[in-house]
Amino acid sequence: MRYTVAWMRIATWNVNSLKVRLDKLGWWIDRARPDVLLLQETKLTDAAAPREELARLGYEIAHHGQGQWNGVAIVSRAGITDVVTNFGLARAVPAAGDESGDAEPLAEARMIAARCGDVRVVSLYAPNGRVVDSPFYQAKLAWYARLEAWLAASCRPDEPLVLGGDMNLAPMDDDVWDAKACHGGTHVSPRERDAFNRLLAWGLVDLYRAKVSQPERFSWWDYRAGHFPKNFGMRIDHLLGTAPVAARARWVEIDREARKGKLPSDHAPVLVDLDEPGHPLDAGWEGAAARRKDREAGKKKPA
């Protein structure tokens, strides 16, 4: 049933295989109860998207995948309309002979957009880039240029718009655990940061920077070498909002808890609450119950 909510929670999460992460996803949806959840690296075909499982939780899914690599989705309980995939280009199909998954990012499943409630959302999975100045790095910059062109042609800075996803990019030096260790690599290079800053110049706000509501600095930690326990991470998963969204943002949180436990993704979810002061997820069950109660109180008659 469609209803008007008193506030809205939008989250983004690179799940690194939706198939493997399905149980963890269910756990986190119950923990956070997002209205809209942007997913990356589902690694599924559209046919394999877990529609029934999510429907049981009260959510629809719009999925844009290619199997094996990449794959993005929008999960929503606030409606999903006006779906656009791959910047409106041809359907993503792995290029012939592409055994890498990121040789031709513009032909890959890295972008899906839709309208959910009164907000347009975009789920993004930027190419990794591998090595600065490699062909993969050039392709990453070309993908960012395509994103920029799509924004200019299809969106307005004065509409409620949220871009979220794994941007494979740390905007500032304190978004990485050791700027010296990362120097010279991808994710921190000036040309990548220029691309990010052009998104901001167009009219997007890094909601984490605007609302430092919670002290967690990073959203990704390498599986290897104990990087997570040592907190050797990066903030590469972002929620960017236009001014109308930024004005409504009350709380931003990176949920480190989701990186723990059995079968974690190497990324943690990032969430933003619009129109109401948020509560820390670690307020636990009582906090979650209170949020649910708040939501019930916010329900109105079907429109």
Place this chain on the structure above:
DNA sequence: ATGGTAGCGCTGCTA
């Protein structure tokens, strides 16, 4: 000491 894990899919690559 310059490694390590995880996912995909079945060999070695990607991240």
